[in-house]
Amino acid sequence: MLELRRYQYSLQDVEEPNLYRDNFNYDEVPKVTFNYRQVPMNVPEEIWITDTTFRDGQQSRAPYTVDQIVKLYEMMHRLGGPNGKIRQCEFFLYSETDRKAIDACRDLGFEFPEITGWIRATKEDFKLVKEMGLKECGILVSCSDYHIFNKLQKTRRQAIEGYLEIVEAALEMGITPRCHFEDVTRADFYGCVVPFATELKHLMDKYQIPVKIRFCDTMGYGVPYPGATLPRSVGGIIYGVNHFAQFPSELLEWHGHNDFYKAVVNASTAWLYGCSAVNTSLLGIGERTGNTPLEAMVMEYASLRGTLDGMDPTVITEIAEFYEKELNYKLPPRTPFVGRDFNVTRAGIHADGVAKDEEIYNIFNTGKILNRPLSVEVNKNSGLAGVAYWLNQSLRLPDGKKINKNDPEAAILKEWVDKQYEGGRMTFISEEEMESAVKKLLPDFAKYMR
Structure with missing residues (x-):
């Protein structure tokens, strides 16, 4: 196409500032205005x-x-x-x-x-x-x-x-x-x-x-x-x-x-x-x-x-x-890609899906791409599936030792979890608390702890 390339825009040395008050009235949320003039995308060869x-x-x-x-x-x-x-x-x-x-x-x-x-x-x-x-x-x-x-x-x-x-x-x-x-x-x-x-x-x-x-x-x-x-x-x-x-x-x-x-x-x-x-x-x-x-x-x-x-x-x-x-900087836990909870699931129904196929509830293979495997957090809503998934993932149980939600080990640990909430507890159960419970209730699994 033959395109006009000679454009001459001279500096407008105005006496009064142009503060775009149609967009920026300081006492209101800034407005977004439209004139429907669209420009073409032009992705550079290298970014x-x-x-x-x-x-x-x-x-x-x-x-x-x-x-x-x-x-x-x-x-x-x-x-x-x-x-x-x-x-x-x-x-x-x-x-x-x-x-x-x-x-x-x-x-x-x-x-x-x-x-x-x-x-x-x-x-x-x-x-x-x-x-x-x-x-x-x-x-x-x-x-x-x-x-x-x-x-x-x-x-x-x-x-x-x-x-x-x-x-x-x-x-x-x-x-x-x-x-x-x-x-x-x-x-x-x-x-x-x-x-x-x-x-x-x-x-x-x-x-x-x-x-x-x-x-x-x-x-x-x-x-x-x-x-x-x-x-x-x-x-x-x-x-x-x-x-x-x-x-x-x-x-x-x-x-x-x-x-x-x-x-x-x-x-x-x-x-x-x-x-x-x-x-x-x-x-x-x-x-x-x-x-x-x-x-x-x-x-x-x-x-x-x-x-x-x-x-x-x-x-x-x-x-x-x-x-x-090292810097004592507290990242908001839900910050994408870096927060503590960005790929953590809490709901029992989610954990059940993850146990079958983690792709159902994980944005991508976070273990491979970010070295942050998907994890579950145990709370009153975790259910048997959530507890079983926590055991398999947090303890990194080898094949042959992995459990599912119908195994007795999941029921034993789930019963302990339920007791933590009988007195009105609202917070999640920490990794340290879960590991302590495993040592006490499932001693055969304690050897898998890191």
């Missing part, structure tokens, strides 16, 4: 994951130690696999701990994740990038009028000219700038975002060095719905900069927050509409409601591509255990 655990992730928890950062970085490397599907890992540069951690991670000699930095758009901060010798660095370039007018107290032209000056300084030193379009889902798309991106494209062409754009859905306002209006349409944002500013997919990245429970679906939508990279953090830890969870996007990648491309998802379980045991 990947990047990480901000040690930057955005550290803004909402106690700082990691150098040793903790190195351990997590090493696990990210193994999770990403030999093809580097976790492509980059972003660090603060401000504290001595941050800089020591960068050096220690570099000493591991991994190609992936590549270590990158993050700075504010100031020349003073840029000195840190030079000192650390990084090849790429993120630069905060707030692009909504909420930030430009109300936080920076500047006009659009003043803000954009300042950003371009810092970006050009990076290019002059041979450093790839990654421009973080902060609050893009409240920014004037055609009056500010596209003209700014076009100027960045001109600088990239001039210096023949890549310039990257990270779309930051800072408040989680992005929506994945076809036909939604800008600036909230994720597909519209990606398509618009890719199409009107001629930015190639491999230089576009999505960074989302979960304020409206849309972090994962928005990140997947960004992939589908032409963004090669999605930015994540381990377990979704980040500002307010958090970032897009890295482990979720590993699963999204496998779902969309039909392959893990060398990623090792069993490391996800290692990471979750490290957070709980």
